[in-house]
Amino acid sequence: MRRNVPEINSSSTADIAFLLLTFFLITTSMGSDYGLARRLPELPAPDQPTETAKLKERNVLRLALDETDRLTCNDEPISLEELRSRAKTFIDEREDAPDEHLILLHCHRETSYKAYIAVQNELAAAYNELRDRLARARWKKSYAALDAEQQAAVREVYPQRISESTTPTEGGEW
Amino acid sequence: MGRFNKTGKRGVPALNTASLPDLIFTLLFFFMIVTNMRDSEPKVDITLPEATQLEKLERKTPVTFIYVGKPSETFRDELGDETRIQLNDAYADLADIPGYMTAEREAMSDENRQQAVVSLKVDQDTPMGIVADIKEALRQADALNVHYVAQKRK
Numbered sequence: 045m046r047r048n049v050p051e052i053n054s055s056s057t058a059d060i061a062f063l064l065l066t067f068f069l070i071t072t073s074m075g076s077d078y079g080l081a082r083r084l085p086e087l088p089a090p091d092q093p094t095e096t097a098k099l100k101e102r103n104v105l106r107l108a109l110d111e112t113d114r115l116t117c118n119d120e121p122i123s124l125e126e127l128r129s130r131a132k133t134f135i136d137e138r139e140d141a142p143d144e145h146l147i148l149l150h151c152h153r154e155t156s157y158k159a160y161i162a163v164q165n166e167l168a169a170a171y172n173e174l175r176d177r178l179a180r181a182r183w184k185k186s187y188a189a190l191d192a193e194q195q196a197a198v199r200e201v202y203p204q205r206i207s208e209s210t211t212p213t214e215g216g217e218w
Numbered sequence: 219m220g221r222f223n224k225t226g227k228r229g230v231p232a233l234n235t236a237s238l239p240d241l242i243f244t245l246l247f248f249f250m251i252v253t254n255m256r257d258s259e260p261k262v263d264i265t266l267p268e269a270t271q272l273e274k275l276e277r278k279t280p281v282t283f284i285y286v287g288k289p290s291e292t293f294r295d296e297l298g299d300e301t302r303i304q305l306n307d308a309y310a311d312l313a314d315i316p317g318y319m320t321a322e323r324e325a326m327s328d329e330n331r332q333q334a335v336v337s338l339k340v341d342q343d344t345p346m347g348i349v350a351d352i353k354e355a356l357r358q359a360d361a362l363n364v365h366y367v368a369q370k371r372k
Binding site for chain 1: 245249250268269270271273274335338340343344345347353364369
């Protein structure tokens with residue numbers, strides 16, 4: 045009588061593993077999902093008039109991108125590097141009254157998305173650098189290392205106030 | 219000394235492959251951890267713009283993908299060369315966006331609705347007119363959290 049029960053033949057474990065691996069390779073993606081996060085402004089309710097806050101002209105930074113992707117700031121042409129330092133100075137000067145400054149970005153319909161993202165990137169960089177500087181001065185840590193409450197406090201001093209508009213086409217409503 | 223016999227082994231013993239499954243399992247776990255389930259395949263060709271101030275998109279919150287670009291190779295014969303909008307996994311028109319987004323948001327719980335993000339993957343040469351129209355359509359559907367996808371500038 046056979047005493048020795050033969051072991052289960054495990055030579056096909058590798059095949060099962062290959063199958064599972066192939067499944068995962070096909071159905072998943074490494075996902076390059078890094079980007080710039082933004083919040084769009086809400087639509088005003090139909091009975092409320094659109095609020096146009098009265099701001100002094102000097103508290104508004106007007107940026108415009110035309111169809112050839114040329115950037116102008118308050119009607120003078122500038123480059124991307126200058127934009128970052130210009131925006132930083134603008135926001136910094138108004139840190140005591142953070143709700144009164146506004147950055148207006150106006151695009152032409154034919155401006156390329158690349159230029160738009162480049163400008164958004166520089167503005168985000170300006171805000172991030174200012175917030176980081178404040179975080180280091182106050183708590184000796186970088187902005188990213190702060191906890192939620194401290195980050196909210198920093199954001200209150202340097203809120204992101206960017207408003208966007210686009211040239212309407214002929215007969216367009218907005 | 220007479221007991222030792224040289225006639226036995228001639229060849230080199232075969233490689234022991236008993237640990238091959240373990241290697242494969244290691245690879246498998248790596249892929250399971252590092253990747254996320256792909257919801258939709260972009261049917262449009264997209265070259266992402268470059269940026270430096272990038273934040274990661276949290277995949278835990280419900281995400282709707284909007285791809286904008288020229289149709290990819292396989293679809294180019296039917297659809298030509300114009301920039302197209304793709305919502306999640308099917309081509310769509312601008313007018314479809316508010317309806318689609320409102321329907322998606324109704325189906326979410328209140329908490330999810332606040333955190334829901336729309337991920338915009340737009341080709342870098344797209345004219346801003348289309349993007350502005352899409353943003354306006356999203357505002358109408360009250361989908362206000364937007365994420366512009368970009369790649370890291372080297």
